[in-house]
Amino acid sequence: MKAFADLYAALDATTKTNEKIAAMSQYFRSAPSEDIAWAVHFLIGRRPKRLIPTRDLVEWAIQEAEMPDWMFGECYQAVGDLAETIALLLPAANASSQKPLRYWVEERLLPMRDWDDRARRNSMIEAWREMSERQRFAWNKLITGEFRVGVSQNLVVRALAEASGVEANVLAHRLMGDWQPTAGFAAQILAQETADADVSRPYPFCLAYPLEGEVEELGDVRAWQIEWKWDGIRSQLIRRAWRTFLWSRGEELMTDRFPELAAAGALLPEGTVLDGEVLPWKDGAPLPFTQMQRRIGRKELGTKILAEVPVVLVAFDLLEHGGRDVREQPLDWRRAELERILGALGEESHLVASPIVGGASWEDLKRTRGQARERGVEGFMLKRRGSIYRVGRRRGDWWKWKINPYSVDAVLIYAQPGNGRRASLFTDYTFGVWDGGELVPFAKAYSGLTDEEIRQVDAFVRNNTIEKFGPVRRVKPELVFELAFEAIQRSSRHRSGIAVRFPRMARWRTDKTAEQADSLETIRALLPREP
Amino acid sequence: MAEPVENLLERNSHGLYCAAGGFYVDPWNPVDCAVITHAHADHVVPGSKAYLCVRPCTPLLRLRLGAEAAIESVDYGETIERNGVRVSFHPAGHILGSAQVRIEHRGETFVVSGDYKLAPDPTCPAFEPVRCHTFVTESTFGLPVFRWPVPAEVLGEMNEWWRANQQAGKASVLFAYPLGKAQRVLAGIDPSIGPIYTHGAVEQFNRIYRDSGVALPPTAYARSAPTKTDWTRALILAPPMAKASPWLRRFGDFSTGLASGWMRIRGTRRRQSIDRGFVLSDHADWPALLAAVRASQARTVWVTHGYRAPLARWLAENGSDAHAIETRYEESAAVEAVEAEP
Ligand SMILES: [Zn+2]
Numbered sequence: 091m092k093a094f095a096d097l098y099a100a101l102d103a104t105t106k107t108n109e110k111i112a113a114m115s116q117y118f119r120s121a122p123s124e125d126i127a128w129a130v131h132f133l134i135g136r137r138p139k140r141l142i143p144t145r146d147l148v149e150w151a152i153q154e155a156e157m158p159d160w161m162f163g164e165c166y167q168a169v170g171d172l173a174e175t176i177a178l179l180l181p182a183a184n185a186s187s188q189k190p191l192r193y194w195v196e197e198r199l200l201p202m203r204d205w206d207d208r209a210r211r212n213s214m215i216e217a218w219r220e221m222s223e224r225q226r227f228a229w230n231k232l233i234t235g236e237f238r239v240g241v242s243q244n245l246v247v248r249a250l251a252e253a254s255g256v257e258a259n260v261l262a263h264r265l266m267g268d269w270q271p272t273a274g275f276a277a278q279i280l281a282q283e284t285a286d287a288d289v290s291r292p293y294p295f296c297l298a299y300p301l302e303g304e305v306e307e308l309g310d311v312r313a314w315q316i317e318w319k320w321d322g323i324r325s326q327l328i329r330r331a332w333r334t335f336l337w338s339r340g341e342e343l344m345t346d347r348f349p350e351l352a353a354a355g356a357l358l359p360e361g362t363v364l365d366g367e368v369l370p371w372k373d374g375a376p377l378p379f380t381q382m383q384r385r386i387g388r389k390e391l392g393t394k395i396l397a398e399v400p401v402v403l404v405a406f407d408l409l410e411h412g413g414r415d416v417r418e419q420p421l422d423w424r425r426a427e428l429e430r431i432l433g434a435l436g437e438e439s440h441l442v443a444s445p446i447v448g449g450a451s452w453e454d455l456k457r458t459r460g461q462a463r464e465r466g467v468e469g470f471m472l473k474r475r476g477s478i479y480r481v482g483r484r485r486g487d488w489w490k491w492k493i494n495p496y497s498v499d500a501v502l503i504y505a506q507p508g509n510g511r512r513a514s515l516f517t518d519y520t521f522g523v524w525d526g527g528e529l530v531p532f533a534k535a536y537s538g539l540t541d542e543e544i545r546q547v548d549a550f551v552r553n554n555t556i557e558k559f560g561p562v563r564r565v566k567p568e569l570v571f572e573l574a575f576e577a578i579q580r581s582s583r584h585r586s587g588i589a590v591r592f593p594r595m596a597r598w599r600t601d602k603t604a605e606q607a608d609s610l611e612t613i614r615a616l617l618p619r620e621p
Numbered sequence: 622m623a624e625p626v627e628n629l630l631e632r633n634s635h636g637l638y639c640a641a642g643g644f645y646v647d648p649w650n651p652v653d654c655a656v657i658t659h660a661h662a663d664h665v666v667p668g669s670k671a672y673l674c675v676r677p678c679t680p681l682l683r684l685r686l687g688a689e690a691a692i693e694s695v696d697y698g699e700t701i702e703r704n705g706v707r708v709s710f711h712p713a714g715h716i717l718g719s720a721q722v723r724i725e726h727r728g729e730t731f732v733v734s735g736d737y738k739l740a741p742d743p744t745c746p747a748f749e750p751v752r753c754h755t756f757v758t759e760s761t762f763g764l765p766v767f768r769w770p771v772p773a774e775v776l777g778e779m780n781e782w783w784r785a786n787q788q789a790g791k792a793s794v795l796f797a798y799p800l801g802k803a804q805r806v807l808a809g810i811d812p813s814i815g816p817i818y819t820h821g822a823v824e825q826f827n828r829i830y831r832d833s834g835v836a837l838p839p840t841a842y843a844r845s846a847p848t849k850t851d852w853t854r855a856l857i858l859a860p861p862m863a864k865a866s867p868w869l870r871r872f873g874d875f876s877t878g879l880a881s882g883w884m885r886i887r888g889t890r891r892r893q894s895i896d897r898g899f900v901l902s903d904h905a906d907w908p909a910l911l912a913a914v915r916a917s918q919a920r921t922v923w924v925t926h927g928y929r930a931p932l933a934r935w936l937a938e939n940g941s942d943a944h945a946i947e948t949r950y951e952e953s954a955a956v957e958a959v960e961a962e963p
Contacts, residue, residue: 164928169888527891
């Protein structure tokens with residue numbers, strides 16, 4: 091726990107990427123494998139199911155600190171972080187645990203699941219007594235799950251690569267999918283042998299930045315492959331060892347929810363991985379995404395809903411072909427192979443190759459882009475011909491060229507009741523985006539949701555309030571919404587440094603976790619250039 | 622027998638007022654007679670007709686108020702009378718020339734703490750508990766989450782950070798409140814590590830500290846340093862307000878640190894976007910506030926600037942007759958203090 095708590099403190103103490111990587115790589119070099127597995131697990135934002143209700147944790151902490159309840163509230167308001175408030179409030183530490191992270195997680199944290207309240211309380215208080223203040227803080231973070239320290243999966247991968255010498259691409263792939271944080275897994279992550287076994291594992295998605303500046307700056311239009319930007323669930327369809335897996339970008343296995351695609355997977359050649367968007371689709375065109383939400387919300391998929399809202403995978407890339415990782419092949423080659431594979435399947439396969447949009451000039455494309463809205467797409471994807479399939483969000487090869495309005499995925503952080511008819515419901519929301527590991531308020535929005543959605547959000551607010559300031563509730567950062575807005579500019583009056591015009595909720599991104607919301611950095615890229 | 626004086630001190634629109642003595646303590650508007658606890662800007666407003674302070678405070682007050690101001694001073698422990706009200710100054714341990722003001726009239730005593738700390742500080746005499754009926758305490762850090770590490774350990778961390786920066790070829794820019802905190806750092810840091818430079822705002826107070834007999838290691842004014850100075854070995858002490866200033870560019874590649882009690886909280890530390898936060902405060906932490914209140918043996922406690930409501934409530938729930946008193950010091954203190962912490 092000491093090494094891990096020190097790592098946490100080191101990550102927390104710096105905003106510089108290279109220093110964060112250095113701290114992690116040093117940890118990965120020296121920690122035992124079973125600790126590394128857990129450290130990676132937490133650092134990339136995974137966490138055990140909530141083991142202890144926050145209310146209990148606070149209750150025990152104030153008993154141990156001999157503080158009244160109201161004083162905890164005052165302190166929490168000043169500190170703004172639950173795990174930290176508890177660590178600062180507990181009686182001064184006079185111990186330090188030498189036991190490894192694995193011990194603390196496997197023998198002290200996870201077993202609490204099966205214990206009664208009394209046993210959990212005693213175990214928790216003992217844990218605090220065995221730890222230094224820094225360790226208590228890291229430990230509380232493990233429990234509350236707000237493990238934010240400005241580290242992305244990408245940074246963890248780079249640190250692992252630095253520590254192990256294994257290529258970052260390979261490591262990123264190994265961290266995808268459904269793994270358990272065991273010593274065996276850690277050994278597998280860091281293994282120099284790269285023939286990996288997990289048949290379900292997806293590849294890290296290649297992500298696009300919004301286009302910066304004028305499209306003409308990208309040079310000759312012929313150097314670019316242009317596709318529509320579909321508004322669906324970004325997914326990989328995997329066919330390996332005669333089994334089919336459908337993964338969302340949120341690393342959720344969705345095979346069971348889309349039986350059409352599970353069946354379609356069986357038509358693919360052995361050892362195939364497609365990248366694309368799952369869309370509700372009828373008569374050769376997408377249905378509004380709200381139709382998809384009708385389907386996602388259900389536990390049981392009856393024949394009626396399957397008939398009303400059928401889905402397809404609009405595939406735009408081929409990542410594995412004949413059991414071979416083809417991400418390093420040029421885009422044109424991957425596209426040709428993709429078309430060949432899908433062309434061999436029938437019309438009814440539910441697998442569609444994303445059409446290539448033709449245009450002799452950027453001017454041409456700007457005209458075509460005007461049709462985006464009626465086609466139900468968000469704009470264009472611009473992909474550099476000849477480029478490889480990269481890991482994560484990179485500038486240069488893939489750009490999204492959205493039609494206005496602009497849009498951003500942001501996390502609901504504050505809510506307050508509306509006016510008039512909506513006064514009994516929480517309808518006015520403040521949304522945050524990521525900045526160095528914390529969510530900064532970015533925009534307020536009141537409109538865009540259906541009444542049913544408002545009721546659902548209202549219920550969420552009531553059940554997930556962390557803090558109250560008058561009518562305003564601070565809520566658990568969990569719900570992600572796509573905000574649309576008309577214009578964006580710099581603003582010194584906003585903490586984010588950005589002001590947007592007419593923000594509204596374009597849709598509720600139930601397919602995204604808070605960690606996947608946009609960052610301030612991405613949004614700044616939308617800003618007009620400074621004169 | 623003299624009647625007990627209910628209102629020896631009261632709070633009115635100009636500050637804490639002693640009607641019997643005809644003076645204010647740290648008024649926030651110009652008045653006839655201002656008794657000053659210490660020379661931080663949020664406790665001193667220019668324009669009063671007369672000022673009274675403890676002797677070592679005089680040169681600092683003079684710097685703030687100019688040559689024309691009428692400043693009278695007395696020694697620590699010496700009593701002066703104002704209309705039959707006895708006034709004396711007692712060490713507060715906050716900065717050079719900081720004092721608690723004791724006011725006595727017809728058997729009733731008030732002590733106004735100003736700002737204070739109990740932790741050791743070689744640049745000023747240690748806080749001295751003074752018994753009284755009513756203790757007026759600050760509460761800048763009046764929450765139990767504020768618990769200071771041992772200052773010697775924090776200074777040790779600063780030394781380490783400075784050395785590590787030297788090895789990485791970076792200058793060490795340390796932001797500290799220019800009056801008090803900067804000199805406390807200077808008196809405690811290891812000057813054998815490398816040369817120490819200062820911002821002008823810090824250097825003006827260094828001069829006064831040295832003239833008052835406080836031993837500080839040699840420092841040089843950064844602005845007068847030759848253009849080819851090798852900054853990578855240097856520690857540069859600057860006020861927090863210099864953080865965003867182009868003045869910093871001359872140092873090339875540098876690491877930044879900030880010494881303040883607010884650095885105890887991760888969120889404030891992160892929002893400052895500095896490389897290192899050092900938890901070093903010239904204010905009392907929670908245990909020290911409680912200890913000072915206890916040592917005063919006061920039956921009534923007035924809690925001013927800072928987290929006054931929670932501290933007053935805590936004291937009241939634990940048997941004191943405690944009240945939160947609104948003052949103006951916090952306007953610059955609590956809100957902006959993340960930057961400065963005077
Ligand atoms: Zn002060």
